[in-house]
Amino acid sequence: MVTQGWLYDAMIYIYALSLLFYFSDFARANRSAKRMGTGLLSFVWVLQTVYVAMNMYGHLTDWAFSRFEVLFLFTWLLIGISLVVHRFFRIELFLFLVNLIGFAVFALNVFGNPNVAPTIQGWDINDELLFIHITLAIGSYAAFTVAAIFSLMYLFLHRKLKEKQFSQTMMRLPSLEKIERYTYMAVIIGAPLLLLALTLGIVWITLEGNINLLFDPKVVNSFFVLAAYAFYLLQYHSQRVAGKKLAAWNLAAFVIVVINFVVSNLVSGFHQWIWM
Structure with a gap:
């Protein structure tokens, strides 16, 4: 069974991998690296979109969002904005920096949430971050x-x-x-x-x-x-x-x-x- 902890870990690793490809493209124009980075980032955005959609459905009668949900939505929007910018503009430095910020906020949000259970039994969430x-x-x-x-x-x-x-x-x-x-x-x-x-x-x-x-x-x-x-x-x-x-x-x-x-x-x- 795929737990939320595994899902968050997958997002973080895939997010990090996409940043490696974006950095490669930024450092030296590399269309293949950009395509890989965009593909991986799009996959993270799809996973986050599913989470956001399910979360929104749960808020049909209660519009009080937690800090975790607000920051999750913020990173989802940052990724979406970067994908739109990638589609219509060529600003590699912007793409790398906005997603680096998004990565930091996402990691801070996940590992700072006491309700997120670690994926390995016996660890706490800080052990996973380390x-x-x-x-x-x-x-x-x-x-x-x-x-x-x-x-x-x-x-x-x-x-x-x-x-x-x-x-x-x-x-x-x-x-x-x-x-x-x-x-x-x-x-x-x-x-x-x-x-x-x-x-x-x-x-x-x-x-x-x-x-x-x-x-x-x-x-x-x-x-x-x-x-x-x-x-x-x-x-x-x-x-x-x-x-x-x-x-x-x-x-x-x-x-x-x-x-x-x-x-x-x-x-x-x-x-x-x-x-x-």
């Missing part, structure tokens, strides 16, 4: 690790070609152009995953009611990580930076990731669980 937050963060770290490996390959191959030192190892590597493209693809996956993880982290902090947690070293350094990769993407699209410098910057950004994962956890007020 689980999604952690899976997104781990996914971003994995993508950044892949990007760093490709950057090392790029620098190795670039040096060997410059020195004209040819070998069997070099012959088995992709071209510099392909390595650079693979690096970009890994970052284009990791950056929005980290952004979504941070968004859910902020939602969790909001629900905890302790704004001081926003200044935790782990949280602050995570924003530095996001800024570093955002700078990499800007440099990539400017096409004014040589591939070697891009690879070096990507490795520098990964160093910040390592610092964030190791050092920040040692001094963080609420991330020590990683070492347990």
Whole structure:
């Protein structure tokens, strides 16, 4: 039997996946990514429409809406507006930002509702929020690790070609152009995953009611990580930076990731669980 908890979780994961495709389209015009993002977002909107329709039917005699219902209707309208804008206009940044806000409000609404039961027995709803937050963060770290490996390959191959030192190892590597493209693809996956993880982290902090947690070293350094990769993407699209410098910057950004994962956890007020 599909419970409401599973339905909300499905909406959140599909919503997050649609944002990944929208970010890919925003970062580098990609019609396939836009179609996938729109399709997934449309599916979320259909699920929400069914919920809203059923909810409206239950309010035929009582028009007193709860806060949960009002915020749910708000996110439903945001998604609907973004789909209309997508149909008639080409404003990729607007589409990504409005749906990022919608995602944050939807997550805050679901996980802040005491009447929403967790999908896994023995958990509370905050455990579920943290689980999604952690899976997104781990996914971003994995993508950044892949990007760093490709950057090392790029620098190795670039040096060997410059020195004209040819070998069997070099012959088995992709071209510099392909390595650079693979690096970009890994970052284009990791950056929005980290952004979504941070968004859910902020939602969790909001629900905890302790704004001081926003200044935790782990949280602050995570924003530095996001800024570093955002700078990499800007440099990539400017096409004014040589591939070697891009690879070096990507490795520098990964160093910040390592610092964030190791050092920040040692001094963080609420991330020590990683070492347990």
